[in-house]
Amino acid sequence: MSKQLSMIAALLIVLAAGCKNQQTASNDTATPAGTTTSASSASSVSNPVQASALSPEDLGTLGAQIKKQPNDADKLLSERGLNEQSFAAAIRKVSEDPSSAKRYTAAYKKAS
Numbered sequence: 001m002s003k004q005l006s007m008i009a010a011l012l013i014v015l016a017a018g019c020k021n022q023q024t025a026s027n028d029t030a031t032p033a034g035t036t037t038s039a040s041s042a043s044s045v046s047n048p049v050q051a052s053a054l055s056p057e058d059l060g061t062l063g064a065q066i067k068k069q070p071n072d073a074d075k076l077l078s079e080r081g082l083n084e085q086s087f088a089a090a091i092r093k094v095s096e097d098p099s100s101a102k103r104y105t106a107a108y109k110k111a112s
Contacts, residue, residue, distance in 0.1 A: 008088050054080065056100040059090055060107025067112065 054062070062080065066073045077087055094100045 056094045056103040057107040060104040061111040064111035
C-alpha cells in the first residue's frame with residue numbers, strides 16, 4: 001500500500017508539471033474539468049479540515065516518511081488524521097497548483 005502511495009505521489013507531481021503548460025494553453029476547456037475534479041476530490045477526503053490544513057511541505061515530508069517506512073504508512077497517515085484516499089486527494093489538490101507542487105517536491109526531496 002505504501003508503495004502505491006509513493007507511486008501516486010510521484011505520478012501526481014509529474015502530472016502537475018505537465019498540466020502547467022496545458023492549463024495556460026486552454027483555460028476555457030480546463031475550467032469545467034478542474035471544477036469537477038475539485039468537487040470529487042473534496043468528497044473523497046474523509047476529514048477535509050485536517051487534509052486542507054496540511055501544507056505542501058507537510059505533505060511532502062509525510063510522503064517521504066511513508067517511502068522510508070512503508071510498513072508504518074497507515075500509522076503515519078492516521079497521526080495526521082488522514083487515510084490513503086484523503087492523502088491522495090490532498091496531493092491531487094497540491095498538484096493542481098504549480099507553485100504548491102514545487103514546494104511539495106522540495107520538501108519530499110529534503111526529507112528523503
